[in-house]
Amino acid sequence: MKKRFTIAAATALLAGGLGFMSFKQDDRFFEIAKNLDIFATLFKELNLYYVDEVNPNRMVKSSIDAMLKALDPYTNFYAEDEIEDYMTMTTGRYNGIGALIGQRQGKSIVMMIYDGTPAEKSGLRIGDEIVKVDGVDIKTRRDSDADKLLRGQTNTAVKLTVKRLGAKDPLDLAIPRDVVKMTNVPYYGMLSADVGYIDLKDFTATASREVRNAFVELKGKGMKKLVLDVRENPGGLLNMSIDIANIWVPKDSEIVTTKGKVTEWNKTYTALNPSLDLDIPIVVLTNSRSASAAEIVSGVIQDYDRGVLIGQRTYGKGLVQTTRELSFNTKLKITTAKYYIPSGRCIQAIDYSHRNTDGSVGKIPDSLKTAFKTKNGRVVYDGGGVTPDIPTEAVVPTPIALSLTNKGLIFDYAVKYHNEHPTIKPAREFRLTDAEYKDFENWLKDKEYDYTTQVEKDLGTLEASAKKEKNFDQIQDQLKALKAKVSHSKDTDLMTFKSEIKGLLEQEIAGHYYLQKGLKEASFATDPEIKAALDLFKDMNKYQATLKGGK
Numbered sequence: 001m002k003k004r005f006t007i008a009a010a011t012a013l014l015a016g017g018l019g020f021m022s023f024k025q026d027d028r029f030f031e032i033a034k035n036l037d038i039f040a041t042l043f044k045e046l047n048l049y050y051v052d053e054v055n056p057n058r059m060v061k062s063s064i065d066a067m068l069k070a071l072d073p074y075t076n077f078y079a080e081d082e083i084e085d086y087m088t089m090t091t092g093r094y095n096g097i098g099a100l101i102g103q104r105q106g107k108s109i110v111m112m113i114y115d116g117t118p119a120e121k122s123g124l125r126i127g128d129e130i131v132k133v134d135g136v137d138i139k140t141r142r143d144s145d146a147d148k149l150l151r152g153q154t155n156t157a158v159k160l161t162v163k164r165l166g167a168k169d170p171l172d173l174a175i176p177r178d179v180v181k182m183t184n185v186p187y188y189g190m191l192s193a194d195v196g197y198i199d200l201k202d203f204t205a206t207a208s209r210e211v212r213n214a215f216v217e218l219k220g221k222g223m224k225k226l227v228l229d230v231r232e233n234p235g236g237l238l239n240m241s242i243d244i245a246n247i248w249v250p251k252d253s254e255i256v257t258t259k260g261k262v263t264e265w266n267k268t269y270t271a272l273n274p275s276l277d278l279d280i281p282i283v284v285l286t287n288s289r290s291a292s293a294a295e296i297v298s299g300v301i302q303d304y305d306r307g308v309l310i311g312q313r314t315y316g317k318g319l320v321q322t323t324r325e326l327s328f329n330t331k332l333k334i335t336t337a338k339y340y341i342p343s344g345r346c347i348q349a350i351d352y353s354h355r356n357t358d359g360s361v362g363k364i365p366d367s368l369k370t371a372f373k374t375k376n377g378r379v380v381y382d383g384g385g386v387t388p389d390i391p392t393e394a395v396v397p398t399p400i401a402l403s404l405t406n407k408g409l410i411f412d413y414a415v416k417y418h419n420e421h422p423t424i425k426p427a428r429e430f431r432l433t434d435a436e437y438k439d440f441e442n443w444l445k446d447k448e449y450d451y452t453t454q455v456e457k458d459l460g461t462l463e464a465s466a467k468k469e470k471n472f473d474q475i476q477d478q479l480k481a482l483k484a485k486v487s488h489s490k491d492t493d494l495m496t497f498k499s500e501i502k503g504l505l506e507q508e509i510a511g512h513y514y515l516q517k518g519l520k521e522a523s524f525a526t527d528p529e530i531k532a533a534l535d536l537f538k539d540m541n542k543y544q545a546t547l548k549g550g551k
Contacts, residue, residue: 007034022453030047039063052312071335072462074321078331084151086331092182093206096151097158097175099124108138108146111411115515122175124162126512127415131170132161147446152177179445181206187520188214191530195537196223199520200244203236203293205545207244215247225534228297229285231311238269238339245300246271248282253304253342256296260337281543282307283533287389291315297548299341299386309388309538311529316385318348320519343372377547389546390536392528399494400499403451404444410501414508427510427521432502440505441494453488458492512513 009425047054057079059398064077078086088094098117099110108130130138139224160173184207187199196218202210215226235241242255251254251272257268280403284298284307295314301307320337340346349529369383381387397405417436424430432440463479468470472479494501503526510522524530536543 009376016488027372029550047247050092060515066381072319072321074317074333075335076333077326080329083329083331086333087181090316092184092202092206094151094180094182095154095177096121097124097177098180098182099150101130101147101150106139113515114182115517117180118175118178119129120515121436122173123176124160124420125164127411127418128164128226130162130164133160134159135161140181150177154178154382160459164419165415181466183210185210185214186516188218189521190218190223191524191534194222195227195534196221196225197227197229197530199229200294200297201233203233203240203244205237205240207236207240212247212276213248219277225283225537226307227283227285227530228301228307229529230290230294231285231287231296232289232296232527233291234289235294235317238293238296241293241296242269242271243273245297246273247276247308248278248280249544250275250278251301251435255300255409256343257340258337259340260320265336281437281537281540284309285393285533286311286314286386287529288312289315289386290386291317292319294349295347295386296339299345299347301345302380302386302389303342303374305378308390308543308546309386310390310532310536311388311392313387313391314347314385314395316347316349316476318346343374345370345380345382345383347386349384378547389549390532394534396496398493398500399451399453399488400449400490400497401504403449404501405504407449409444409447409449409502413443413490413505414512416443417509418512419446424509424513427514427518428524429505430510432506432509432521437502437505441491444490444494449490451488456488 043059045057046059047056061077068075095121098114099119100112100114101108102111103109110119110124110128110130111128113126114126121289126298132138133146138146138149147532150160152158154177155177157174161170162439163170164243175436182202182204184200184202184204185198186201187197189197189467191197196213196215198211198218200207202203218226221247236257238258246253251271253271255269255271259266277431282301284301286298286309287296290298290311291314295317298309302309318338318340319335320339321333322336324332324334338346338348354467364383369381371379371381374380459479459482463472466479468476503523507519507522510518512518514521536546
């Protein structure tokens with residue numbers, strides 16, 4: 001009891017000391033110190049008298065998180081035990097085996113294995129269930145997060161016991177740990193004889209080098225046009241976005257300007273290096289989850305009319321975060337500025353705290369937008385994200401496809417297929433036969449994957465409203481007939497939406513054989529933005545006209 005009182009009292013004295021010093025300087029500092037004193041006093045009382053034992057670390061972390069949540073979604077506190085995750089986020093590196101582990105019905109399942117990592121070399125397979133780590137049943141561990149248990153010092157080994165479909169007994173695998181680099185460019189290659197493709201998924205410390213290397217290699221393979229894909233890219237390091245934009249715009253070009261409360265930190269960043277190519281036609285693919293650094297690159301290419309953007313409006317995160325070191329090896333990632341791209345617009349969403357379920361910022365009234373102009377005089381707007389030059393509709397999965405995916409049945413069938421077929425054709429050529437799709441339908445017969453269509457939901461709402469307004473009796477026969485007519489049949493939906501479901505199966509299966517590269521290459525045939533990009537490159541007059549619009 002004495003020890004707990006001493007800690008709380010010391011905290012209160014610290015707050016009081018701050019109050020004494022700060023009160024002389026500014027009333028604002030006094031308010032801060034006063035509230036710190038209140039917090040310390042409250043914490044002391046909780047620690048002394050609350051019915052259960054109070055965990056100080058957890059309580060303070062919850063308090064800090066709640067406080068920061070009132071500011072914006074990007075100002076975050078990292079406790080000492082989260083620093084490894086923070087370093088992975090900024091560098092893309094960690095010590096481990098190179099496998100992504102997910103929880104499925106209380107089981108630790110290998111969901112993905114990264115190319116060239118110890119996990120791949122040691123024979124671990126997607127779909128394996130990890131049951132023991134170093135001989136200890138994972139379910140008995142207090143920390144049952146298998147992903148963290150697999151991490152450790154380089155050149156040490158971890159022994160896994162896994163259950164594998166088709167294997168009679170569990171398998172033991174000794175896998176050495178190593179530095180695992182999460183690549184920023186998980187895939188690049190040629191879409192056609194002269195169109196190259198770079199999939200940029202992150203902006204950690206090696207992003208610029210990876211994009212440059214991929215670009216040079218593709219030019220060596222005959223690339224004359226480029227598709228740069230920043231869909232699902234959450235952003236990252238500001239300097240990486242500057243270096244990557246610099247690949248296609250001239251040296252000394254303005255890339256981004258930051259403006260914040262601390263005016264001496266305000267700065268305009270320019271391209272520091274000679275470009276690699278000022279002429280190659282470029283299409284940038286964006287969607288509602290292209291954010292931050294991805295929006296800088298997209299916006300710069302649009303503002304300089306250096307390429308055409310295809311897809312959906314980007315996320316709308318025009319804020320700059322700076323990491324500040326705190327005591328006891330903790331860190332604060334704090335929003336310090338907004339950034340502005342060359343046309344002068346800030347792509348920060350006007351209201352970043354309220355978004356659609358897909359991450360998009362929703363419709364912004366014209367009265368809240370300001371017009372800017374690109375280098376060629378095309379009109380572009382601020383207010384939330386970067387709007388593509390050629391918009392496409394986001395693909396919305398059908399209810400049955402969503403259910404099959406969320407229930408893990410697409411994944412589970414891919415595990416089954418991999419177990420039964422030692423090899424398949426290359427990912428771009430792989431297609432399920434009608435007989436194989438029929439096998440999938442039969443396999444589903446004893447699986448649970450019920451779902452409700454949007455029409456069924458709307459009818460349910462209509463019925464509830466009718467009952468509330470006391471006129472259900474008059475329309476119940478019509479409602480019953482309509483419900484019978486639109487009631488979904490799983491067997492019917494499996495055939496009606498065969499093309500969509502078959503495409504998902506082919507992508508997942510290809511990923512089990514060829515990992516991330518297989519997932520990507522198998523998606524090309526059904527990807528609407530890639531199709532739109534290839535169609536545009538076949539009509540270079542339209543490409544040039546798009547860039548000259550507004551003159």
